[in-house]
Structure formats: structure tokens, C-alpha cells
Amino acid sequence: MTMAETDAGSRLRRLHWYGDLYSEAIRSGRGPLFLCRADGWMLPLEIERWCAAADEVDQEVLRRCHGTVLDIGCGPGRFAAALRARRHEVLGIDVSAVAVQRTRDNGANALRLSVYDRLPGEGDWDTTLLMDGNIGIGGDPAALLRRIADITVPNGLLLVEVATVDVDERVTVHLADSSGGRGDHFAWARVGVEALSRLARPIGWRLDDHWTVDGRAFAALRAPSPPQHEEGRDRDRGRGLGAQPPADPRQ
Numbered sequence: 001m002t003m004a005e006t007d008a009g010s011r012l013r014r015l016h017w018y019g020d021l022y023s024e025a026i027r028s029g030r031g032p033l034f035l036c037r038a039d040g041w042m043l044p045l046e047i048e049r050w051c052a053a054a055d056e057v058d059q060e061v062l063r064r065c066h067g068t069v070l071d072i073g074c075g076p077g078r079f080a081a082a083l084r085a086r087r088h089e090v091l092g093i094d095v096s097a098v099a100v101q102r103t104r105d106n107g108a109n110a111l112r113l114s115v116y117d118r119l120p121g122e123g124d125w126d127t128t129l130l131m132d133g134n135i136g137i138g139g140d141p142a143a144l145l146r147r148i149a150d151i152t153v154p155n156g157l158l159l160v161e162v163a164t165v166d167v168d169e170r171v172t173v174h175l176a177d178s179s180g181g182r183g184d185h186f187a188w189a190r191v192g193v194e195a196l197s198r199l200a201r202p203i204g205w206r207l208d209d210h211w212t213v214d215g216r217a218f219a220a221l222r223a224p225s226p227p228q229h230e231e232g233r234d235r236d237r238g239r240g241l242g243a244q245p246p247a248d249p250r251q
């Protein structure tokens with residue numbers, strides 16, 4: 001890990017998902033909590049659903065997981081807990097201390113780490129998860145996909161929950177509650193399956209499948225196989241686009 005990554009990581013810890021609004025919502029298991037854009041658009045975050053057990057829609061994701069599973073941005077850990085119950089070796093990672101604690105309370109392993117930190121088992125995870133809009137982490141989906149290509153085993157599986165509409169947007173957002181509480185600004189992204197496939201292809205990810213259930217949409221991607229992976233990484237390094245954390249330390 002470079003010094004720049006470490007600095008970015010430590011600045012990161014003071015901002016957004018680390019803050020009180022998200023912690024309080026996850027601790028209490030209740031919203032309302034919103035992701036707000038500068039133009040007034042507000043996305044309600046489904047805190048109650050995230051804090052409950054995996055539901056019917058989640059089951060299809062769970063069914064597709066194989067081998068060892070890394071749940072990136074695990075929140076309170078409903079996927080990690082359900083996977084553990086299914087006897088998978090599973091680790092949740094999240095930047096929120098409260099989310100990590102809740103995941104552990106739910107019986108699953110979790111570590112307080114950013115996806116851009118050095119992770120246990122780098123390159124060996126059979127399945128990686130980006131649920132509940134987590135492809136938005138850092139506001140740069142291509143950078144995140146490159147990073148996850150380094151984490152996932154060659155030809156491994158990445159399951160992503162995507163936007164239900166054909167969108168490809170990079171936005172600055174903040175968290176807000178219903179009583180005037182407001183967090184710091186941070187970068188986020190939303191992508192539908194078309195945009196995900198377009199962004200993933202040059203990195204060597206292959207779209208395997210996509211499905212929609214009950215108003216939620218998902219995609220399954222296959223990780224770069226070794227030669228493509230190496231070529232992709234060399235090409236990306238040449239353009240200065242390797243798996244670095246987003247330039248803005250708030251991400």
C-alpha cells in the first residue's frame with residue numbers, strides 16, 4: 001500500500017459513512033435516512049430492510065454465491081449472516097464501525113476496512129458482493145471494478161445490485177435524516193446493467209447474467225481470466241488507471 005493510499009484511508013475515516021447519521025440509523029435499525037443530491041433528488045435508504053434478515057429477493061443472490069465470499073460494504077451483515085448459516089466461508093468488510101459490530105452480532109466475520117485497503121485473501125475470493133447500490137462506493141465504478149478484479153480469483157464471480165433504470169451517473173451526495181441532520185459531501189455513482197457491462201468489459205469482466213426481482217435489479221459478472229487480467233492491468237497501469245483509491249480522499 002502506498003503512503004498516498006494510507007493518507008486517503010485515514011482521511012476517509014472521518015467522513016460520510018463513518019459519521020453519526022448512518023451509525024445511528026444502523027444502531028437503531030430505523031430510518032428515515034436519505035442519500036441527497038445537490039439538485040434536491042433524494043434516495044431513501046432502506047435501513048429497516050438492511051437490518052432485517054435476508055429476504056426473498058436476497059435469496060436468489062445467496063443461491064448464486066459459491067465458495068468463499070467477500071461482502072463489500074456489508075452494512076449490518078444480512079448477507080454475511082445468511083451465507084455463514086449456509087456454511088460459506090464469508091467475510092464482511094465495511095468502513096462503518098457500527099455496521100461491522102452489527103455484522104459480528106449477527107454471527108458473521110467482519111472487519112472495519114475499506115475496499116481500497118489491503119484485504120485478507122486478496123486475489124483468492126471466489127465470490128464478491130456489491131449489494132444495495134454498493135457499485136456506487138467511491139463514485140468511480142470503473143476504479144472499483146479494477147480493484148475488485150485484484151481481490152477476486154480469476155474467473156470468479158461478482159454479484160452486483162444495479163439501478164433498475166439505464167443510468168450511468170457520478171454524483172456528489174450527502175446523507176440526511178428527517179430532523180435536519182446532514183452529513184459531509186461524498187462521491188457516489190449509480191449504474192444500470194448496460195452501463196455496468198460497458199464499464200466492465202475493458203477491464204476484462206464478462207457479463208454472465210442479469211435479472212430483476214420485485215423492483216430490484218442484479219448482474220453477475222465473471223472476473224478476468226489470468227492473461228486478460230494481466231494485460232488489462234498493464235494497459236491500465238500505462239494509462240495511470242490502476243486499482244488506486246479514487247483521487248478525492250472523501251471517497
Ligand SMILES: C[S@@+](CC[C@H](N)C(=O)[O-])C[C@H]1O[C@@H](n2cnc3c(N)ncnc32)[C@H](O)[C@@H]1O
Binds near residue numbers: 050072133134138
Ligand atoms: C448503500 S449501503 C449498503 C448496505 C449493505 N449492503 C447492507 O446489506 O446493509 C453502503 C455500505 O457501504 C459501506 N462503505 C462505504 N464506503 C466503503 C468503502 N470504501 N469500503 C467498504 N465499505 C464501504 C457503508 O459504510 C455502507 O455500510
